[in-house]
Amino acid sequence: MHLTRLPLSRRQTLGLLGGSAAALLPLPAWAESAAVRRLTAAPGAVQLVGRRYPATEVWAYDGQVPGPILRLPQGDRLEVDLVNRLPEDTTIHWHGLRLPNAMDGVPGITQPPVAPAERFHYAFDLKDAGTFWYHPHANSSEQVGRGLAGVLIVEEPEPPQVDREELWVLDDWRLGEDAQVLPFGGNLHDAAHAGRIGNTVTLNGAIPASWPVRSGERVRLRLVNVANARTFGLRFEGHAPQIVATDGQPCTPHAPADGVVTLGAGGRCDLILDMGGDPGARFRLLDEHYARFAYELLEIAYTEAAPLRTNPLDASVALPANPLPQPELAAAGGLEVVLAGGAMGGLAAATLAGERLSLRELARRGKVWALNGQVHAGHDDPPLFRLDRGRSYRLRIANDSSFEHPMHLHGHHLKLLGRDGRPAAPETWHDTLMVAPGETVETALVAEAPGRWMFHCHVLEHQLAGMMATIEIA
Secondary structure (H helix, E strand, O other): OOOOOOOOOHHHOOOOOOOOOEEOOOOOEOOOOOOOEEEEEEEEEEOOOOOOOOOEEEEEEOOEOOOOEEEEEOOOEEEEEEEEOOOOOEOOEEEOOOOOHHHOOOEOOOEOOEOOOOEEEEEEEOOOOEEEEEEOOOOHHHHHHOOOOEEEEEEOOOOOOOOEEEEEEEEEEOEOOOOOEOOOOOOHHHHHOOOOOOOEEEEOOEOEEEEEEOOOOEEEEEEEEOOOOOOEEEEEOOOOOEEEEEOOEEEEEEOOHHHOEEEOOOOEEEEEEEOOOOOOOEEEEEEOOOHHHOEEEEEEEEOOOOOOOOOOOOOOOOOOOOOOOOOOHHHOEEEEEEEEEOOOOOOOEEEEOOEEEEHHHHHHOOOOEEEOOEEOOOOOOOOOEEEOOOOEEEEEEEEEOOOOEEEEEOOOOEEEEEEOOEEEEEEEEEOEEEEOOOOEEEEEEEOOOOEEEEEEEOOHHHHHOOOEEEEEEO
């Protein structure tokens, strides 16, 4: 459902909920200085779409959407007390972090659920610098979809030389005409198709109109996609962004394919942009991922100030590497995962809780997706794979469905080696790797940390409908 009382500009033709769009504002930083921070998950209300509409009732960390930015140096120790003021169980999953299994935030697998009025203490060392995020792993589709998400930035000791840094938290919402979040649950159409795609896109918790920049400056831009299902495909007209990190892990700086920065649900990307426009110039930032519904996300608006410099900075934009274990490909074991199911797919039957069921019967139970023919039933499911700790593995992921899947592996990173037989150039690391319909990707990993680790699609409705499993490392 879309708001119909507002005239929509061409910038909003995706069906965005209109409102008082404004210049992009920075997110507030974490204000607490104590060694142990506290995050309270609770119902609240935020002015999501402008004051011409009521405040949107949300679930939020510390009353903020997105939640507070946690920012610490690499090698430091993060300690957080989660306080649950929600009407249901919750947890925090630290998305993209290499951390002890007991801190991973998956109820029933790594920790007990945090019941209403209870709390849980998370504590772990920050091995890697990069852009990460945190969110619930309990009733994820609804809890994330109602606003529970925040960003964790781990600072490298030697950052690249830039004039400023910005964080963009991209999200979308499915709102009614009263600016309230529409109900969750029971929507098999969402589950069997692309997931819960919203009708309102926000950036840092608001609908943006413009991004003020200065001619000649160099900007580091951290992008985080916290949407339930939406993929963003960003084209910076008139600019040439360089990707310097994917999912928090540094890579050889390179231009995005076809000039579009693609960011699947749960994914992150660090960009370096040299702002080469003239003072007063205007450029569009487009989201083109869904070709039929392309729209202008915001306007890149150059101030009238004189250029900061006439030539780009003569300084490297490469980030220092993190201490990731490198897979030994010559001795690597072989693994394969087939993603199947959904509408217009070829899945006729699959196994749920040890029982072979037709797709029709699975759908009656709200399950329409499978990994290697197995549908996730619960935490008692046998693991998808059992791996030897410290050993390297090649993991081949084949998407035998009509929809894209951002596949997320907890506690580890996958090195992308190639797609459909073509070598990756450059090779990049991912904890949330997009696999397009019909595509096969080749990856490698080191089974570094012991425990049962989740592996699932980060289209959260696909996860709920069966596309989730564990990988056990011992």
